[in-house]
Amino acid sequence: MEYKVTLTAAEDAALSAVALSQQDWIEHAAKERARLATEEIVGLVVQKCLESNIAIPGSKDEMVTLAFEQGWVKSAAQRQAEFEAGMAARREAAAQQ
Numbered sequence: 001m002e003y004k005v006t007l008t009a010a011e012d013a014a015l016s017a018v019a020l021s022q023q024d025w026i027e028h029a030a031k032e033r034a035r036l037a038t039e040e041i042v043g044l045v046v047q048k049c050l051e052s053n054i055a056i057p058g059s060k061d062e063m064v065t066l067a068f069e070q071g072w073v074k075s076a077a078q079r080q081a082e083f084e085a086g087m088a089a090r091r092e093a094a095a096q097q
Contacts, residue, residue, distance in 0.1 A: 003030070041067045048072050 005026055007015065012022060019025035038060055045063040048070070049056045057063045067073040074082075 038064060041073055044072055 015022045015025065042060055042063050045067050046056055057066055
């Protein structure tokens with residue numbers, strides 16, 4: 001996947017004060033966060049597979065895919081939508097009282 005980040009001139013200047021290369025810093029930050037999320041998901045998948053007597057996939061990429069397919073992990077957008085739907089249902093229930 002390729003993502004685009006737009007910085008203002010001031011943001012670019014500020015980032016140059018702490019990074020030799022703004023592009024490298026941004027890429028490293030995104031890749032490191034993805035790595036951490038992958039490690040969390042891998043741990044969850046191993047646990048769920050052992051509990052369910054399911055074969056543990058042979059790669060981290062396959063583990064991430066399985067986690068989403070099984071519903072063990074949801075995207076932040078999915079979790080936010082579920083939260084908002086729950087809040088709307090609570091407001092509706094409260095309004096009916």
